[in-house]
Amino acid sequence: MIYERMKEIREYYDNTQLELANILNVSRSTYAGWENGIDNIPLIKLNAFCNYYKISLDYICGLTSIKKCNIINEELDKEIIGRNLKEIRIKFNDTQENTADYIKVDQSNYSKYELGKILINTYPLIEFARHYKVSIDWLCGKKTNSTIN
Numbered sequence: 001m002i003y004e005r006m007k008e009i010r011e012y013y014d015n016t017q018l019e020l021a022n023i024l025n026v027s028r029s030t031y032a033g034w035e036n037g038i039d040n041i042p043l044i045k046l047n048a049f050c051n052y053y054k055i056s057l058d059y060i061c062g063l064t065s066i067k068k069c070n071i072i073n074e075e076l077d078k079e080i081i082g083r084n085l086k087e088i089r090i091k092f093n094d095t096q097e098n099t100a101d102y103i104k105v106d107q108s109n110y111s112k113y114e115l116g117k118i119l120i121n122t123y124p125l126i127e128f129a130r131h132y133k134v135s136i137d138w139l140c141g142k143k144t145n146s147t148i149n
Helices: 002-012 017-024 028-035 043-053 078-091 096-103 107-114 122-132
Strands: 068-071 144-147
Touching: 002 028, 002 043, 017 028, 017 043, 043 122, 078 096, 078 107, 078 122, 096 107, 096 122
Parallel strands: none
Antiparallel strands: 068 144
């Protein structure tokens, strides 16, 4: 889903893969791997892509049809993301072990996500958002004013 929407957005704005690769500071082949669904795009690069086009993470990850957003903070903070992951998990009275199983990571890595020691990977974050029905933009601490486009 991510790669399809990345391509859709890039083509809509008439950008080349090379242009986006340069913007994201990666090689064209790395960008092509993300856009063709061959490789997983790191959350930091996906966030940069979304910031460039002012597209919500929720839209690009297939969680909403709301496309455009006004971004207040552009940087990801693994500690904020960790706190938000923990807040939601506790709100649902769930354990780290169960949550790790839902998102298909081992518990020790999930614990590091919540502690803000490492940044959660893109696809486990999407699974988390789907499972708990929560916004990825919110989880990432992005304060947005979204409008349907």
